[in-house]
């Protein structure tokens with residue numbers, strides 16, 4: 001290597017299966033240090049929030065049957081960036097070395113003389129079932145476990161998976177990746193080769209994420225159930241006697257807000273805490289943050305300026321138990337507030353807004369009255385009112401509640417919380433267990 005110039009190291013890092021908390025500490029450290037992050041579709045976007053300022057993020061997502069960026073191009077990007085002396089993180093879903101092509105990328109780097117390190121991740125096949133309450137092994141039941149891919153290189157003739165031999169295994173757990181589009185033929189194949197058709201089977205879709213879904217059933221019925229329930233990739237198929245233990249061990253899907261879509265509107269800072277709370281209770285968090293420096297048009301006077309009170313935050317956000325750091329807003333220049341608003345409002349609606357429009361939400365949490373204004377601003381009055389009519393609304397503090405009531409929307413079920421504890425209880429009580 002040229003002594004004048006050092007290539008940067010490429011860290012091939014496993015992002016885990018979806019839940020951002022399932023990334024390794026070492027992986028996260030490298031992610032925080034990275035100058036460039038090259039990431040896939042199955043990587044949870046929330047992890048990118050840990051990237052340092054100025055970090056370049058390159059999305060190279062691949063979808064089944066549609067590969068906008070070829071594998072060679074990905075490797076090429078890694079090489080080019082590291083030759084500039086940059087620290088590169090190649091962030092891949094699950095474990096990069098389990099059906100992840102991480103080893104192909106490592107070989108290419110090796111051939112190019114580029115230093116690399118590999119930080120394994122938690123693979124989806126060994127974690128999604130666990131979030132469904134299904135153990136991989138259990139003493140007395142399972143002595144062997146096989147990880148299988150149902151999606152082989154298209155250039156292969158036939159299948160290399162020995163379904164006939166797998167069908168004969170006893171005391172075994174079969175874990176099948178990339179099997180969503182072939183579940184029917186997989187199950188048929190196993191039954192045809194002698195596997196007991198009553199073997200307990202499961203499919204976990206979007207495992208470890210708040211939108212996780214699980215179905216269980218006999219081996220000869222699970223494909224039908226899959227179709228009926230309209231399951232899709234990413235999904236793990238598991239065939240094992242341990243599937244029966246889900247009745248006892250289900251935990252992730254039992255949390256109070258599991259399956260609920262909770263929209264929250266507030267400044268980035270206010271949402272941090274809310275987000276954590278809802279996430280811990282199992283809800284799907286749909287955050288609508290606005291820049292802390294953003295002011296809404298109706299809060300600006302005719303000259304485009306705003307009152308001092310607006311700038312220094314709302315009264316209710318000081319007294320409601322949320323940490324309010326005055327120094328945060330103090331001395332904030334007027335002009336940049338306007339520019340920040342232009343940035344936020346300038347773009348078209350993002351995917352999240354579209355998603356909320358289409359699928360609605362079960363509850364709405366408003367951190368302040370500005371958060372209410374923000375919500376009505378981005379959806380438009382009619383759509384916002386319509387959304388709120390179909391869900392329950394919580395405001396933090398009375399000012400926000402008043403703003404909501406002043407909007408004259410019918411059927412809003414507003415509840416007000418004045419402390420974090422109260423908010424916590426309110427959220428849980430919105431959805432009492434049947």
Ligand code: SAH
Nearest residue numbers: 094095100123124177178206207234235236
């Ligand atoms: N390297 C990855 C696997 C990549 S192959 C890992 O270690 O997990 C892609 C397949 O992984 C998907 O087709 C699906 O079978 C599985 N998968 C990835 N994330 C998943 C998730 N959150 N839930 C269920 N299956 C998932």
